[in-house]
Amino acid sequence: MLKLENVSKSWKEFQLKNVSFELRDKYCVILGPSGAGKSVIIQCIAGILDVDNGKIYYDDEDITDLKPELRNFGYVPQNYALFPNMNVYKNIKYGMTIRNIGKLTADKKIKDIAEFLNISHILERTPKTLSGGEQQRTALARALVLNPKLLLLDEPTSALDIHIKDTVMDELKKISELTPVIHITHDFVEARTLGENIAIVIDGELNDFGTKEIFKKPKNEKIAKFLGYNIVSENNTKLAISPENVKIKAVENTNAPKSTSTNLNNQKYGIVNGFIDFGYYKTVSVSYNNKNLKCICDEDFDIKSGDSVSIDFENMIRI
Numbered sequence: 010m011l012k013l014e015n016v017s018k019s020w021k022e023f024q025l026k027n028v029s030f031e032l033r034d035k036y037c038v039i040l041g042p043s044g045a046g047k048s049v050i051i052q053c054i055a056g057i058l059d060v061d062n063g064k065i066y067y068d069d070e071d072i073t074d075l076k077p078e079l080r081n082f083g084y085v086p087q088n089y090a091l092f093p094n095m096n097v098y099k100n101i102k103y104g105m106t107i108r109n110i111g112k113l114t115a116d117k118k119i120k121d122i123a124e125f126l127n128i129s130h131i132l133e134r135t136p137k138t139l140s141g142g143e144q145q146r147t148a149l150a151r152a153l154v155l156n157p158k159l160l161l162l163d164e165p166t167s168a169l170d171i172h173i174k175d176t177v178m179d180e181l182k183k184i185s186e187l188t189p190v191i192h193i194t195h196d197f198v199e200a201r202t203l204g205e206n207i208a209i210v211i212d213g214e215l216n217d218f219g220t221k222e223i224f225k226k227p228k229n230e231k232i233a234k235f236l237g238y239n240i241v242s243e244n245n246t247k248l249a250i251s252p253e254n255v256k257i258k259a260v261e262n263t264n265a266p267k268s269t270s271t272n273l274n275n276q277k278y279g280i281v282n283g284f285i286d287f288g289y290y291k292t293v294s295v296s297y298n299n300k301n302l303k304c305i306c307d308e309d310f311d312i313k314s315g316d317s318v319s320i321d322f323e324n325m326i327r328i
Protein backbone atom coordinates (compact mmCIF):
# COMPACT_ATOMS: atom_id res chain seq x y z
CA MET A 10 0.00 0.00 0.00
CA LEU A 11 0.92 3.68 -0.04
CA LYS A 12 3.38 5.24 2.39
CA LEU A 13 4.49 8.88 2.66
CA GLU A 14 7.67 9.70 4.55
CA ASN A 15 8.37 13.34 5.49
CA VAL A 16 6.90 14.71 2.27
CA SER A 17 7.47 18.47 2.01
CA LYS A 18 6.63 20.97 -0.69
CA SER A 19 6.81 24.73 -0.46
CA TRP A 20 6.23 27.89 -2.39
CA LYS A 21 6.78 31.40 -1.15
CA GLU A 22 3.45 31.60 0.68
CA PHE A 23 2.76 27.97 1.58
CA GLN A 24 4.62 25.06 3.11
CA LEU A 25 3.58 21.43 3.29
CA LYS A 26 5.64 20.18 6.20
CA ASN A 27 6.98 16.64 6.67
CA VAL A 28 3.79 14.71 5.95
CA SER A 29 4.13 11.02 6.88
CA PHE A 30 1.44 8.36 6.89
CA GLU A 31 0.82 4.83 5.73
CA LEU A 32 -2.51 3.62 4.36
CA ARG A 33 -3.82 0.68 6.35
CA ASP A 34 -7.33 0.31 4.95
CA LYS A 35 -9.12 0.75 1.67
CA TYR A 36 -10.74 4.15 2.22
CA CYS A 37 -8.67 7.08 3.35
CA VAL A 38 -10.10 10.57 3.73
CA ILE A 39 -7.85 13.62 3.90
CA LEU A 40 -9.83 16.19 5.87
CA GLY A 41 -8.90 19.82 6.43
CA PRO A 42 -9.97 23.42 5.96
CA SER A 43 -9.65 25.29 2.68
CA GLY A 44 -6.03 26.03 1.77
CA ALA A 45 -4.63 23.43 4.22
CA GLY A 46 -2.65 21.61 1.52
CA LYS A 47 -4.92 18.64 0.83
CA SER A 48 -4.74 18.97 -2.98
CA VAL A 49 -0.97 19.48 -2.79
CA ILE A 50 -0.64 16.14 -0.95
CA ILE A 51 -2.80 14.26 -3.44
CA GLN A 52 -0.98 15.85 -6.41
CA CYS A 53 2.38 14.79 -4.92
CA ILE A 54 0.98 11.24 -4.60
CA ALA A 55 -0.25 11.36 -8.21
CA GLY A 56 3.14 12.63 -9.37
CA ILE A 57 1.67 15.84 -10.83
CA LEU A 58 3.76 17.83 -8.35
CA ASP A 59 7.38 16.96 -7.51
CA VAL A 60 8.09 16.83 -3.80
CA ASP A 61 10.89 19.06 -2.44
CA ASN A 62 11.86 16.51 0.20
CA GLY A 63 10.66 13.16 1.47
CA LYS A 64 9.74 9.85 -0.10
CA ILE A 65 6.62 8.18 -1.46
CA TYR A 66 6.44 4.37 -1.53
CA TYR A 67 3.89 1.99 -3.01
CA ASP A 68 4.18 -1.64 -1.89
CA ASP A 69 7.69 -0.81 -0.64
CA GLU A 70 8.78 0.51 -4.07
CA ASP A 71 10.14 4.05 -4.02
CA ILE A 72 7.94 5.92 -6.52
CA THR A 73 8.98 9.45 -5.52
CA ASP A 74 10.54 10.19 -8.91
CA LEU A 75 8.33 7.95 -11.05
CA LYS A 76 6.40 9.71 -13.84
CA PRO A 77 2.63 10.04 -13.15
CA GLU A 78 1.64 7.72 -16.02
CA LEU A 79 3.91 4.97 -14.69
CA ARG A 80 2.38 5.07 -11.18
CA ASN A 81 -0.94 3.73 -12.46
CA PHE A 82 -2.97 5.79 -10.00
CA GLY A 83 -6.34 7.17 -11.09
CA TYR A 84 -6.65 10.90 -10.37
CA VAL A 85 -9.95 12.76 -10.53
CA PRO A 86 -9.41 16.52 -10.06
CA GLN A 87 -11.93 18.77 -8.34
CA ASN A 88 -13.34 20.19 -11.60
CA TYR A 89 -13.28 16.70 -13.27
CA ALA A 90 -11.23 18.11 -16.23
CA LEU A 91 -13.34 16.38 -18.92
CA PHE A 92 -12.38 17.11 -22.53
CA PRO A 93 -15.16 19.44 -23.73
CA ASN A 94 -14.83 18.48 -27.42
CA MET A 95 -15.16 14.72 -26.79
CA ASN A 96 -18.31 12.81 -25.93
CA VAL A 97 -18.54 10.74 -22.76
CA TYR A 98 -17.45 7.56 -24.53
CA LYS A 99 -14.31 9.22 -25.97
CA ASN A 100 -13.53 10.87 -22.63
CA ILE A 101 -13.62 7.49 -20.92
CA LYS A 102 -11.61 5.86 -23.71
CA TYR A 103 -8.90 8.54 -23.78
CA GLY A 104 -6.41 6.84 -21.42
CA MET A 105 -6.88 3.51 -23.15
CA THR A 106 -6.24 5.09 -26.59
CA ILE A 107 -2.90 6.54 -25.53
CA ARG A 108 -1.99 3.17 -24.01
CA ASN A 109 -2.83 1.47 -27.34
CA ILE A 110 -5.47 -0.78 -25.80
CA GLY A 111 -7.39 -2.58 -28.58
CA LYS A 112 -10.91 -1.49 -29.58
CA LEU A 113 -12.63 -4.72 -28.50
CA THR A 114 -11.06 -4.71 -25.05
CA ALA A 115 -11.73 -0.96 -24.66
CA ASP A 116 -15.39 -1.27 -25.75
CA LYS A 117 -16.04 -4.13 -23.33
CA LYS A 118 -14.37 -2.29 -20.47
CA ILE A 119 -16.29 0.95 -21.16
CA LYS A 120 -19.58 -0.97 -21.40
CA ASP A 121 -18.99 -2.66 -18.03
CA ILE A 122 -17.88 0.47 -16.22
CA ALA A 123 -20.69 2.58 -17.74
CA GLU A 124 -23.23 0.01 -16.51
CA PHE A 125 -21.66 -0.04 -13.06
CA LEU A 126 -21.80 3.76 -12.81
CA ASN A 127 -25.19 4.02 -14.50
CA ILE A 128 -24.05 6.22 -17.42
CA SER A 129 -24.65 3.83 -20.37
CA HIS A 130 -27.40 6.12 -21.69
CA ILE A 131 -25.19 9.23 -21.94
CA LEU A 132 -22.13 7.85 -23.76
CA GLU A 133 -22.86 9.92 -26.88
CA ARG A 134 -23.33 13.23 -25.02
CA THR A 135 -20.72 15.97 -24.58
CA PRO A 136 -19.68 17.18 -21.10
CA LYS A 137 -21.46 20.53 -21.34
CA THR A 138 -24.84 18.74 -21.62
CA LEU A 139 -24.26 16.70 -18.43
CA SER A 140 -25.40 17.33 -14.87
CA GLY A 141 -22.77 17.61 -12.11
CA GLY A 142 -23.43 13.99 -11.07
CA GLU A 143 -23.09 12.73 -14.65
CA GLN A 144 -19.82 14.64 -15.13
CA GLN A 145 -18.52 13.23 -11.90
CA ARG A 146 -19.39 9.64 -12.92
CA THR A 147 -17.76 10.18 -16.34
CA ALA A 148 -14.56 11.37 -14.67
CA LEU A 149 -14.65 8.38 -12.31
CA ALA A 150 -15.21 6.00 -15.26
CA ARG A 151 -12.27 7.56 -17.13
CA ALA A 152 -10.02 6.83 -14.15
CA LEU A 153 -11.41 3.36 -13.39
CA VAL A 154 -11.15 1.88 -16.91
CA LEU A 155 -7.39 1.89 -16.53
CA ASN A 156 -7.56 -0.48 -13.53
CA PRO A 157 -5.66 1.91 -11.26
CA LYS A 158 -3.88 0.58 -8.19
CA LEU A 159 -5.18 3.55 -6.22
CA LEU A 160 -7.91 6.12 -6.88
CA LEU A 161 -7.19 9.74 -5.88
CA LEU A 162 -10.30 11.92 -5.62
CA ASP A 163 -10.13 15.68 -5.04
CA GLU A 164 -13.43 16.79 -3.42
CA PRO A 165 -15.46 14.35 -5.51
CA THR A 166 -18.86 15.41 -4.19
CA SER A 167 -18.43 19.17 -3.83
CA ALA A 168 -20.44 19.97 -6.99
CA LEU A 169 -23.30 17.58 -6.17
CA ASP A 170 -26.61 18.21 -4.44
CA ILE A 171 -27.32 16.47 -1.17
CA HIS A 172 -29.48 13.67 -2.65
CA ILE A 173 -26.99 12.65 -5.35
CA LYS A 174 -24.20 12.98 -2.80
CA ASP A 175 -25.59 10.05 -0.77
CA THR A 176 -25.82 7.82 -3.87
CA VAL A 177 -22.29 8.78 -4.95
CA MET A 178 -20.94 8.06 -1.46
CA ASP A 179 -22.48 4.55 -1.66
CA GLU A 180 -20.84 4.04 -5.08
CA LEU A 181 -17.47 5.26 -3.85
CA LYS A 182 -17.62 2.83 -0.94
CA LYS A 183 -18.32 -0.02 -3.40
CA ILE A 184 -15.46 1.11 -5.68
CA SER A 185 -13.07 1.10 -2.72
CA GLU A 186 -13.67 -2.62 -2.22
CA LEU A 187 -11.88 -3.17 -5.55
CA THR A 188 -9.59 -0.13 -5.73
CA PRO A 189 -8.29 1.65 -2.61
CA VAL A 190 -9.39 5.28 -2.48
CA ILE A 191 -7.86 8.48 -1.12
CA HIS A 192 -10.54 11.15 -0.97
CA ILE A 193 -10.09 14.83 -0.11
CA THR A 194 -12.84 16.75 1.63
CA HIS A 195 -13.57 19.49 4.14
CA ASP A 196 -16.92 17.88 4.95
CA PHE A 197 -16.98 16.14 8.38
CA VAL A 198 -20.05 14.05 7.53
CA GLU A 199 -18.43 12.71 4.38
CA ALA A 200 -15.21 11.98 6.25
CA ARG A 201 -17.06 10.20 9.06
CA THR A 202 -19.24 8.20 6.65
CA LEU A 203 -16.51 7.00 4.31
CA GLY A 204 -13.14 7.21 6.03
CA GLU A 205 -11.63 4.07 7.48
CA ASN A 206 -8.39 6.03 7.77
CA ILE A 207 -8.67 9.77 8.33
CA ALA A 208 -5.83 12.26 7.94
CA ILE A 209 -6.44 15.72 9.40
CA VAL A 210 -4.38 18.38 7.63
CA ILE A 211 -4.29 21.96 8.92
CA ASP A 212 -1.88 24.71 7.80
CA GLY A 213 0.25 22.32 5.75
CA GLU A 214 0.74 19.89 8.61
CA LEU A 215 -0.65 16.43 9.24
CA ASN A 216 -2.19 16.94 12.68
CA ASP A 217 -3.52 13.42 13.15
CA PHE A 218 -3.94 10.16 11.26
CA GLY A 219 -6.21 7.44 12.54
CA THR A 220 -9.70 6.00 12.55
CA LYS A 221 -13.09 7.66 13.20
CA GLU A 222 -12.04 7.85 16.89
CA ILE A 223 -10.22 11.03 15.83
CA PHE A 224 -13.59 12.81 15.86
CA LYS A 225 -14.39 11.71 19.40
CA LYS A 226 -10.98 12.43 20.86
CA PRO A 227 -9.30 15.43 19.22
CA LYS A 228 -5.59 15.20 19.91
CA ASN A 229 -4.88 18.90 20.23
CA GLU A 230 -6.55 22.32 20.35
CA LYS A 231 -6.06 22.99 16.63
CA ILE A 232 -7.94 19.81 15.68
CA ALA A 233 -10.64 20.39 18.31
CA LYS A 234 -11.26 23.91 16.96
CA PHE A 235 -11.37 22.69 13.37
CA LEU A 236 -13.86 19.96 14.33
CA GLY A 237 -16.15 22.56 15.92
CA TYR A 238 -15.50 21.81 19.59
CA ASN A 239 -15.82 24.57 22.19
CA ILE A 240 -12.52 25.17 23.99
CA VAL A 241 -12.76 26.29 27.63
CA SER A 242 -10.27 26.58 30.48
CA GLU A 243 -11.49 25.24 33.83
CA ASN A 244 -9.17 25.07 36.86
CA ASN A 245 -6.12 25.65 34.65
CA THR A 246 -7.08 22.75 32.39
CA LYS A 247 -8.01 23.17 28.72
CA LEU A 248 -11.12 21.25 27.76
CA ALA A 249 -12.81 20.52 24.46
CA ILE A 250 -16.59 20.14 24.61
CA SER A 251 -18.75 19.36 21.60
CA PRO A 252 -21.82 21.60 21.04
CA GLU A 253 -24.16 18.67 21.89
CA ASN A 254 -22.45 18.37 25.26
CA VAL A 255 -23.01 21.96 26.35
CA LYS A 256 -26.35 21.60 28.12
CA ILE A 257 -28.21 24.86 28.69
CA LYS A 258 -31.46 25.52 30.56
CA ALA A 259 -33.50 28.70 30.75
CA VAL A 260 -33.24 30.34 34.17
CA GLU A 261 -36.78 31.19 35.32
CA ASN A 262 -35.78 33.10 38.43
CA THR A 263 -36.09 36.88 38.03
CA ASN A 264 -32.90 37.18 40.08
CA ALA A 265 -31.02 35.21 37.45
CA PRO A 266 -27.55 36.55 36.76
CA LYS A 267 -27.39 39.10 33.95
CA SER A 268 -23.76 38.39 33.23
CA THR A 269 -21.75 35.19 33.01
CA SER A 270 -20.77 33.73 36.38
CA THR A 271 -20.36 30.64 38.52
CA ASN A 272 -22.26 30.57 41.84
CA LEU A 273 -21.24 28.97 45.15
CA ASN A 274 -22.63 25.59 44.07
CA ASN A 275 -20.39 25.76 41.03
CA GLN A 276 -23.38 26.22 38.73
CA LYS A 277 -22.33 28.05 35.58
CA TYR A 278 -24.45 30.75 33.97
CA GLY A 279 -24.28 32.45 30.60
CA ILE A 280 -26.18 34.90 28.42
CA VAL A 281 -27.68 33.99 25.05
CA ASN A 282 -26.05 35.99 22.23
CA GLY A 283 -28.10 34.62 19.38
CA PHE A 284 -29.32 31.44 17.76
CA ILE A 285 -30.10 29.83 14.43
CA ASP A 286 -33.26 27.78 14.11
CA PHE A 287 -32.69 24.85 11.73
CA GLY A 288 -36.26 23.59 12.15
CA TYR A 289 -35.53 20.34 13.93
CA TYR A 290 -32.77 21.76 16.16
CA LYS A 291 -31.29 25.12 17.15
CA THR A 292 -27.68 26.20 17.47
CA VAL A 293 -27.37 28.71 20.27
CA SER A 294 -24.43 31.00 20.95
CA VAL A 295 -23.94 31.65 24.69
CA SER A 296 -21.49 34.09 26.19
CA TYR A 297 -19.61 32.52 29.12
CA ASN A 298 -16.35 33.76 30.65
CA ASN A 299 -15.61 36.02 27.67
CA LYS A 300 -16.09 33.13 25.24
CA ASN A 301 -18.87 32.31 22.85
CA LEU A 302 -19.98 28.75 23.48
CA LYS A 303 -21.81 26.97 20.70
CA CYS A 304 -24.62 24.67 21.89
CA ILE A 305 -27.14 22.48 20.09
CA CYS A 306 -30.64 22.40 21.53
CA ASP A 307 -34.00 20.80 20.76
CA GLU A 308 -36.32 22.60 18.37
CA ASP A 309 -38.81 23.32 21.19
CA PHE A 310 -36.25 25.06 23.40
CA ASP A 311 -37.78 28.50 23.76
CA ILE A 312 -35.07 31.14 23.83
CA LYS A 313 -34.24 34.71 22.84
CA SER A 314 -31.12 36.86 22.81
CA GLY A 315 -30.30 38.31 26.23
CA ASP A 316 -31.83 35.39 28.19
CA SER A 317 -29.89 33.98 31.13
CA VAL A 318 -29.19 30.26 31.00
CA SER A 319 -27.58 27.72 33.31
CA ILE A 320 -24.77 25.74 31.68
CA ASP A 321 -23.57 22.20 32.30
CA PHE A 322 -20.72 20.52 30.46
CA GLU A 323 -20.82 16.80 29.69
CA ASN A 324 -18.14 14.51 28.22
CA MET A 325 -15.34 17.03 28.51
CA ILE A 326 -12.10 16.08 26.77
CA ARG A 327 -8.80 17.26 28.20
CA ILE A 328 -6.56 18.67 25.46
Ligand SMILES: Nc1ncnc2c1ncn2[C@@H]1O[C@H](COP(=O)(O)OP(=O)(O)OP(=O)(O)O)[C@@H](O)[C@H]1O
Pocket residue numbers: 020022023041042043044045046047048049050195
Ligand atom coordinates in the same frame (compact mmCIF):
# COMPACT_ATOMS: atom_id res chain seq x y z
N1 LIG B 1 1.37 25.66 -8.05
C1 LIG B 1 1.27 26.40 -6.95
N2 LIG B 1 2.03 27.51 -6.78
C2 LIG B 1 1.98 28.25 -5.65
N3 LIG B 1 1.17 27.97 -4.60
C3 LIG B 1 0.38 26.88 -4.72
C4 LIG B 1 0.38 26.04 -5.89
N4 LIG B 1 -0.52 25.03 -5.70
C5 LIG B 1 -1.05 25.23 -4.47
N5 LIG B 1 -0.52 26.33 -3.89
C6 LIG B 1 -0.86 26.88 -2.57
O1 LIG B 1 -0.83 25.84 -1.63
C7 LIG B 1 -1.82 26.07 -0.62
C8 LIG B 1 -2.62 24.82 -0.40
O2 LIG B 1 -3.45 24.60 -1.55
P1 LIG B 1 -4.36 23.32 -1.72
O3 LIG B 1 -5.03 23.45 -3.04
O4 LIG B 1 -3.57 22.08 -1.47
O5 LIG B 1 -5.42 23.50 -0.53
P2 LIG B 1 -6.64 22.58 -0.17
O6 LIG B 1 -6.46 22.13 1.25
O7 LIG B 1 -6.81 21.51 -1.19
O8 LIG B 1 -7.82 23.65 -0.23
P3 LIG B 1 -9.30 23.60 -0.87
O9 LIG B 1 -10.12 22.75 0.07
O10 LIG B 1 -9.72 25.03 -0.86
O11 LIG B 1 -9.18 23.01 -2.26
C9 LIG B 1 -2.63 27.26 -1.07
O12 LIG B 1 -2.23 28.39 -0.34
C10 LIG B 1 -2.29 27.40 -2.53
O13 LIG B 1 -2.36 28.74 -2.95
